[in-house]
Amino acid sequence: MNLINEKIVDYIQNHKNFLLLTHQKPDGDAIGSAIALGKGLKKLGKQIDYFVQFPIEQNINLFNEINYFNEMKNSSYDALIVVDCSTWSHICKPDKIPEYKTVINIDHHITNEGYGDLNHVEDVAAASELIYRLLKQMKVPLDEEMADALYTGISTDTGSFQFSNVTSETHQILSELYQYPYSYANIARRVHHEKTLMQMKMYGAAIGSTTLLNDGTIAWTVLNHKTIDQYGGDINISDDIANIGTNIKGVDISVTLKEVEKDIYRVSLRASSKCDFDVSSIAKSHNGGGHNKASGFTFRSKLEVLKQEIISRYNDAGNGRNQQ
Ligand SMILES: [Mn+2]
Structure with a gap:
């Protein structure tokens, strides 16, 4: 040590x-x-x-x-x-x-x-x-x-x-x-593991919202205001929610977004263990921080803009599929 x-x-x-x-x-x-x-x-x-x-x-x-x-x-x-x-x-x-x-x-x-x-x-x-x-x-x-x-x-x-x-x-x-x-x-x-029933339902809603981008390499999960309110109001994106995407076969990067206000999102990024892409590089360019496999930041704009940015940065870094 x-x-x-x-x-x-x-x-x-x-x-x-x-x-x-x-x-x-x-x-x-x-x-x-x-x-x-x-x-x-x-x-x-x-x-x-x-x-x-x-x-x-x-x-x-x-x-x-x-x-x-x-x-x-x-x-x-x-x-x-x-x-x-x-x-x-x-x-x-x-x-x-x-x-x-x-x-x-x-x-x-x-x-x-x-x-x-x-x-x-x-x-x-x-x-x-x-x-x-x-x-x-x-x-x-x-x-x-x-x-x-x-x-x-x-x-x-x-x-x-x-x-x-x-x-x-x-x-x-x-x-x-x-x-x-x-x-x-x-x-x-x-x-x-322990959650309230509402937190369990929020977790389920997060899974329900997940879509895959970029040929299945990027998972995109959004918890909007309406969903968060439905299940008891404010949440922190807990690790189990942030990790949903990386547990999907073929996914390298998981992006989880919590709508804080209109067009303001708390973003959590996770990279799967088989992926070399450093997600903190994205977080850092948005004044966030973290680790190469887990980081976060606040994003203020349209989600489509962020989606395109993450896809291009991931592809530009040369991270293809089929990495072991
Ligand atoms: Mn720590």
Whole structure:
């Protein structure tokens, strides 16, 4: 395992007050990383506050530590520590940002801007893997809740250990987490499978809307306003919905669109494991971000324009069918 940037370790060891931040609409990796790091630093006697966007999705709202979120006790901090967030603008920050001396950026998105004064950006499966290593490096013992938080983060970002970002190191970390007595089967079910009936119906509606483009290589799924309202209002495009397209035989790229307002869409891109096309290149050109196999952005125009853009970029990159 690589070491986490020693300057980050030194800075944390030699300072006291930290505010932990992560990306807007936090997912399991964001919450898991923040909680494991926050609890770990508290064990070292540090003063930790969290500022995290609410609501937290029900399926990852599992941790006692969430009760301490957004109780900001200080008006100034030695550092803001940002986990799992690729751009400064995408961080969920308080309206009035407290004073701080340093920004520490710990992330695993290849599109990370390096906005920190101290950065550790490494292309691993989950930010939670980096937090696990940082805690090891600082010799912080884990507890059950920290182990659960790290499990939740890694499990979320690896699609329950099925994505191509899983490495032998991912499993080495997991093998230690399994030494804690909690039953991960329950977390896995809650994180990956449990839905309300309305969410199930939304999932069904998403499948119902899916069409194939470009000779079956690109899947196109749209959840419009009417459908979203029909099944209970606002949704985040969950990973299972975003992955619908890549589970269709022959599809390389899955495009899932959620209509936020008229002609404004939240777009999720996924590439199947057999496809080399880097979907973050499209997201980046629309001021979004992410990973080469999973990324997202906001699109403001007619869908036909986006459809043509994705088809041409995919074809120009030379991605044909029949890749194994
Ligand atoms: Mn992540």
